[in-house]
Amino acid sequence: MQLTSRFRIKNINNIIEFLSDVHVGRLATIDVNGYPQIIPMNFVHTVTDLNTKNFSLDYGKPTYRKDGKRENIDNDFKIVKNVSTKKTTLYEHVIYMHSHHRGEKIENFLRNQKVGFEVDKEICFLPSYYFHPTDASFADTLYTSIVIKGKASVVSDNQEKAFAMNKMMQKYQSEGKYAELNQDTKSIIHLTVIKINVDTIDGKYKIGQEWSDSFRKDIANKIIQREGITRAREILKDMKIIIQKNGELELPISVNLQL
Amino acid sequence: MQLTSRFRIKNINNIIEFLSDVHVGRLATIDVNGYPQIIPMNFVHTVTDLNTKNFSLDYGKPTYRKDGKRENIDNDFKIVKNVSTKKTTLYEHVIYMHSHHRGEKIENFLRNQKVGFEVDKEICFLPSYYFHPTDASFADTLYTSIVIKGKASVVSDNQEKAFAMNKMMQKYQSEGKYAELNQDTKSIIHLTVIKINVDTIDGKYKIGQEWSDSFRKDIANKIIQREGITRAREILKDMKIIIQKNGELELPISVNLQL
The missing domain is CATH 1.10.10 (Arc Repressor Mutant, subunit A)
Incomplete structure (x- = not known):
């Protein structure tokens, strides 16, 4: 992505925070005729420890230390510095989604695992006359967008499926009122969970900065x-x-x- | 798209009405490494007469006759039956967007013109306990989505560019307060307008029907x-x-x- 530097979100933690706040993302797969197919999806972002392959790190929303400062993932987006232990760990960003077990998107990424994922928020349309009395070309829009590219697969491990669905429920149904899922829950076995292993993340924001x-x-x-x-x-x-x-x-x- | 029939929007006019109401669409192009890139875009939908190649038909929002009934585009989405003249015309659906003159998306579709476009509205997340006291897998979402596939190009004709930008302004800045653009307006010459010639449109809706x-x-x-x-x-x-x-x-x- 060719982004003017002043519009790029430079701190990965701001991207993670945005991903944890917004409800709808869009998944693009490439169809049998070579066209991208985009569909809206509920989703949850998390990270996996690349050394231990431990996916259940519970790093959804950035956590805050006692002094109010945020635990930061390094700007090299795959590295997280754990402030309390001073250890450096190699992480991979992951997007999980829940899906029907059939459908074009699954057929598509089983054929070609390269996918796009995107999350945005339109902040405000700015009419042209805010900037110029007559010239329509001054009209503009304030927004934030996160553009992700990665590889998609269907999760087969029931423990990972349960982890992903519990993360989804924490995000969308924060009031609880459900039984936490585990690998033996009957519905977990029948659920289809899609995973994107993220290769690149780019964030853009226009707020009049x-x-x-x-x-x-x-x-x-x-x-x-x-x-x-x-x-x-x-x-x-x-x-x-x-x-x-x-x-x-x-x-x-x-x-x-x-x- | 494999859509259960009961969730498919069957009347193209309902799709057109939705496209004229919603502000943000997403464009997916295929990047140099074969990944889909999705970005949010303001857009306007319109139709072109395939016989005369007349793009300025001003058929953005469905029009209503004096008896309150809507002028309908036939369900074969390329045919519009004009109720008043009883003529049948072959139309092509078109999406116009305004863009910077450079950027990854343009490089992408100049290399591979096959693109995806999508417009959606999240209506409401339905927590699992609406349906079941404990089973989280019952959580659901009500939404509408329109999934488009087509071929993208940069508009070179200044008259068509002015038409597209005036349609955009009607949609986003309905209060006016700008000078209508025409082919000789200085800013039109410098604007970049992207066009998608639509090959397929699919609409899905989940409102509890x-x-x-x-x-x-x-x-x-x-x-x-x-x-x-x-x-x-x-x-x-x-x-x-x-x-x-x-x-x-x-x-x-x-x-x-x-x-």
Whole structure:
């Protein structure tokens, strides 16, 4: 991916956090006629220790230390430095999905295991007149997107299937109210779990980070006017701008705009 | 796509209406190493008359006749029957997108023009306990998705570029406040417009159409409880259930659940 550096998410932990927040990803496989087929999928991201092949590391959402700092995966995205033990471990990023046991996508990746996976969030459409009184070509969109490429397979190990499904349930049904699955649970044997072993991850974000403070404030006020205060509050949160109780806008210092 | 018939959107006009409502689509191209690359894109759907090659038919959103009935494109998705003139015309479905003039996706489809395109809407995650007290495998999701395959190219004709961009602006900036573009507008010459000539379109929807009326009512009440009334109102609207002023649920007759 050719990405202007200022729009690239440079810290892998911000990518992981985004993947743990967003509900829907899209899986692209290559069909029998050579066309990519894209379908929406619920998913969960995790990491596997490449030395021990231990997949149940429970590293879904970045964890926080007692001092409030985040345990960071190194920017070389396959290395995690464990802050508490000072050990360096080689990890592999993995995406798990639940699926019907038949279907075009499975036929496709059994034939050609190279797949694409993508997760995005549209933050806000910015009409052209925010930037120019008449020229339509100024219209723009703020968004975040994560573009993944990897190899897909069907998980055969029931222990790994149970782990993946429990991770899915933690993400989508955080209130509980289900029996934790294990390798002997009857339904686990019949479930189909798809796994992507990730080769590359690229994150892009456009939240107005290239604008001056005064311009960001100006656009923020225009967003409040066009979208209404309720919707604007969500949008500005993604732009890292806070609407204070008195209506004043609070802008972060620019270093906090770097993801 | 192997789709259970009851989940397939059978009327192409419902697909067109969905495409005209949803903001973000995803384009998959095949990269130099054979991996699909998926990226999010703003887009507009339209149709081209295959006989006259007239692309400016302005058939974005289905039009309605004076009697309130919709002008229908035939289920053979390339044929539109014009109700007023009783003429049958052969059309081609087209997706237009605006893009930077460089980037991996363009390099990809210039090498291999076969692309995938997808538009979806997650309606609601349904936790497992809606269906079973303990078995997590009952968790499900309601959604609509449109899966398109076709061939991508860069539009070179400035008149067609202006048409595509004006259609985009109508969709995303309906309040106007821009000068309509034409083939001589300076910015049109510098804009890059991507076009997909569509080979196949498949629509899938899961809104609980396979459930009995009483079960749909039961699930609807559970959704209100879990999601809160404001969010539930949106979800139930997509499930074609209306919350009346007295709080009672109004279910459509089952034929109206067929898309």
